[in-house]
Amino acid sequence: MAQQLFGTDGVRGKANIDLTAEMAMGLARAAGDGRQGIVVIGRDTRRSGQMLASAVQAGFNAAGIDTVDLGILPVGGVAFHTRATNATYGVMVSASHNPAEDNGIKFFGADGAKLDDDRERAIEARYRHGGPGTEVSGEAIGIQVPMSDALDRYVDHLAAQADFRLSGLGVALDCAHGAAFLAAPRLFTVLGASVEAVNVDPTGTNINDGCGAVHPQMLAGVSAGRIGLAFDGDADRCIAVDEDGEVCNGDVIMAVLARHLRDRGELPGDRVVTTVMSNIGFRMAMRKMALDVVETPVGDRYVLEEMRRLGAGLGGEQSGHVLFRDRSTGDGLLTGLRLLEVVAATGTPLKELRRVIVEYPQVLRSVHVRVKERLAEADAIWSTVARMEKRLGADGRVLVRASGTEAVVRVMVEAKESHEAAAIADDLVIVVRRELGEISEGDRYPETDN
Numbered sequence: 001m002a003q004q005l006f007g008t009d010g011v012r013g014k015a016n017i018d019l020t021a022e023m024a025m026g027l028a029r030a031a032g033d034g035r036q037g038i039v040v041i042g043r044d045t046r047r048s049g050q051m052l053a054s055a056v057q058a059g060f061n062a063a064g065i066d067t068v069d070l071g072i073l074p075v076g077g078v079a080f081h082t083r084a085t086n087a088t089y090g091v092m093v094s095a096s097h098n099p100a101e102d103n104g105i106k107f108f109g110a111d112g113a114k115l116d117d118d119r120e121r122a123i124e125a126r127y128r129h130g131g132p133g134t135e136v137s138g139e140a141i142g143i144q145v146p147m148s149d150a151l152d153r154y155v156d157h158l159a160a161q162a163d164f165r166l167s168g169l170g171v172a173l174d175c176a177h178g179a180a181f182l183a184a185p186r187l188f189t190v191l192g193a194s195v196e197a198v199n200v201d202p203t204g205t206n207i208n209d210g211c212g213a214v215h216p217q218m219l220a221g222v223s224a225g226r227i228g229l230a231f232d233g234d235a236d237r238c239i240a241v242d243e244d245g246e247v248c249n250g251d252v253i254m255a256v257l258a259r260h261l262r263d264r265g266e267l268p269g270d271r272v273v274t275t276v277m278s279n280i281g282f283r284m285a286m287r288k289m290a291l292d293v294v295e296t297p298v299g300d301r302y303v304l305e306e307m308r309r310l311g312a313g314l315g316g317e318q319s320g321h322v323l324f325r326d327r328s329t330g331d332g333l334l335t336g337l338r339l340l341e342v343v344a345a346t347g348t349p350l351k352e353l354r355r356v357i358v359e360y361p362q363v364l365r366s367v368h369v370r371v372k373e374r375l376a377e378a379d380a381i382w383s384t385v386a387r388m389e390k391r392l393g394a395d396g397r398v399l400v401r402a403s404g405t406e407a408v409v410r411v412m413v414e415a416k417e418s419h420e421a422a423a424i425a426d427d428l429v430i431v432v433r434r435e436l437g438e439i440s441e442g443d444r445y446p447e448t449d450n
Helices: 021-032 049-062 075-084 117-129 150-161 183-190 216-220 250-263 280-288 300-310 332-346 350-356 372-377 379-395 418-436
Strands: 010-014 038-043 066-072 089-093 102-108 144-146 170-174 194-198 227-231 238-241 271-275 292-296 314-316 322-324 362-368 396-402 408-415
Touching: 021 049, 021 089, 021 102, 021 117, 038 049, 038 075, 049 066, 049 089, 049 102, 066 075, 066 150, 075 089, 075 102, 075 150, 075 332, 102 117, 150 183, 150 332, 170 183, 170 216, 183 194, 183 332, 216 227, 216 238, 227 332, 238 250, 238 332, 250 271, 250 280, 250 314, 250 322, 250 332, 250 350, 271 300, 280 292, 292 300, 300 314, 300 322, 322 332, 332 350, 362 418, 372 396, 372 408, 372 418, 379 396, 379 408, 379 418, 396 418, 408 418
Parallel strands: 038 066, 038 089, 066 144, 170 194, 170 227, 271 292, 271 314
Antiparallel strands: 010 102, 089 102, 227 238, 314 322, 362 408, 396 408
């Protein structure tokens, strides 16, 4: 059986090797077959982005669909333009926080949200079937049109959403040499903040290189008393740094936002949706505020689905994807804006606001294995998990799960003491390797967030 192309965050792989221009064109043609309307397409700053974006446009054009080239733009901008233009699809060409040699393709529906599993499977099935489903020729062939002011429209849209000016706030931005390198400094400057931006010189090969949301310590070292906001390659996630240089991950950001929204009566159902990866300290903070926490599998698409089902107004992931009730995909710039608005509205430094949550030490191990599919039936692993959970009791938890994008099993342990969490995680790693087979270093695929 062929390996499934779509993971939990689109199609991803090493550009021009795993993810080729031919594949990009074929997937787009399969997605566009039998459909009408337009498709908007954006990308991040990777060298391979222009090649793959051009191939995606060609695929849709071959299916008879006109395409709008948004150029380099954060993924939130692609979602915005998808809705604003009533497009049939939006497409982001990006591998998010992965290294520069990787790339990916994310498809969004007309509502600006990532496609659900069924629609992705349907596209993949048509792609694997091969050949055009509908013959297109002559005037029916689609054309490509650039939108030269796509970034300006997106920034203006975000600025119009602001409830507070940011005058007097010092803000340091780490744009990861990625899609936010122009948009983020422009947005926060327009809103009145005093902005210092770093990693805004993309070369096509330096995206996420020791910087951005995956490496917030870099920003902590240069923020110099300012509030820091670090974005990843496509800027769908945001990790903050407080005035003392302490990192505020997605759990901390959501906790600060949840309290603020609750106090303003703007948190529907007094409920927050998050994934199984959120820290136990987050759950305790929500309980203390009498807020319900609803858990989903890892992946912002699953958070969004549950938010829609419940009518929730806030959700997200520890990794920095945060979703609001009026947005259908993660937008790191909007997340940063909403966080800074809490600081501006309350007059309280972020280093004090973050005290709403006390995080438990959390240890995460990624085990590269040969047969992750056997995890569910690996009794030795689950009996070990049960024994460790009994040992921790109410003062910690254990999570073992298979990655949705690579041959990896994630082991996560939380405990009151970091040394205990590390010891339990190490013991579990040994069992996982023994039961599922460790893969060699040369066969490993770069880490993703799922």
